[in-house]
Amino acid sequence: MLEVAHLVGVALLLGNLLLLEARVWGLGAALPVQPLARLSLGLAVLGFGLAAASGLTMFATMPSELLGNRVFTAKMALIALAACNAGWFHGRRSLQRLDGTARALLGVSTLLWLTVLTCGRWIGYV
Numbered sequence: 001m002l003e004v005a006h007l008v009g010v011a012l013l014l015g016n017l018l019l020l021e022a023r024v025w026g027l028g029a030a031l032p033v034q035p036l037a038r039l040s041l042g043l044a045v046l047g048f049g050l051a052a053a054s055g056l057t058m059f060a061t062m063p064s065e066l067l068g069n070r071v072f073t074a075k076m077a078l079i080a081l082a083a084c085n086a087g088w089f090h091g092r093r094s095l096q097r098l099d100g101t102a103r104a105l106l107g108v109s110t111l112l113w114l115t116v117l118t119c120g121r122w123i124g125y126v
Helices: 002-024 033-061 063-067 070-091 100-125
Strands: none
Touching: 002 033, 002 100, 033 063, 063 070, 070 100
16 A cells, blocks of 8 residues: 555656646647646645555555665665756746756656656565
């Protein structure tokens, strides 16, 4: 059940980030960005919280094995990078600008989270 909760959290996080990215890139231009961002980012934060809580619980079952796993370490580093990227995105008020830098930061965010997802799947195989 922890793995299911973890996957639901990741799906909420990544799905809502992709929705916001699509809007920033011009899809659904009739939708106002600010209300969509409030909804999608709220759900993304909920998803991150669910993924983090379930992930920490799974980590507690075998911390020494996971800390020795290169892919797990890479996943944690990528999550830290994704957090820094989100801080930069919101710190520069990218949702108000919707410029090339905002698009690039959202693209980097999506790439980072897809790589986190990939690492998560590889942990058991390394």
